[in-house]
Amino acid sequence: MESDLHARIRGMLWDLPESKRQELTKLILDNPAAFFHENEQVFLKALNSLKWHELIKFVGKHELFSLLTDTTIRKLFPSQRRTYYINARRLLSKYCLPDSGQGA
Numbered sequence: 001m002e003s004d005l006h007a008r009i010r011g012m013l014w015d016l017p018e019s020k021r022q023e024l025t026k027l028i029l030d031n032p033a034a035f036f037h038e039n040e041q042v043f044l045k046a047l048n049s050l051k052w053h054e055l056i057k058f059v060g061k062h063e064l065f066s067l068l069t070d071t072t073i074r075k076l077f078p079s080q081r082r083t084y085y086i087n088a089r090r091l092l093s094k095y096c097l098p099d100s101g102q103g104a
Contacts, residue, residue: 005029005050005054005058006025006029008049008050008054009025009028009029009046009050010022010025011049012045012046012048012049012050013025013042013045024042028042032058032059033059033060033063033067036059036063036067037066037067040072040075043067043072044072044075044076047072047076047081047085048076048081052088061092061095061096062096064092065089065092065093065095065096068085068088068089068092073085073086073089
């Protein structure tokens with residue numbers, strides 16, 4: 001039985017052939033942060049398909065913060081989604097500072 005996250009990833013890849021969908025789902029589940037860093041188009045699909053809390057659990061807040069670049073956010077549609085992720089990045093930046101509050 002596949003997990004809910006597994007099913008949602010397969011769902012976000014609906015437009016790919018079944019064999020490619022299975023291959024990419026496995027790669028994403030094995031190392032989501034690395035995969036999303038190398039495949040911006042799939043990361044954009046994840047931003048449009050997965051819930052915010054799923055992305056944080058799945059990728060980690062530090063990795064998600066590094067993935068949410070201005071360039072990536074500008075590619076999101078509609079404009080409300082861009083605003084949503086600009087605000088999300090701002091919120092994540094507060095949680096991604098070193099504990100001392102200073103850059104080491």
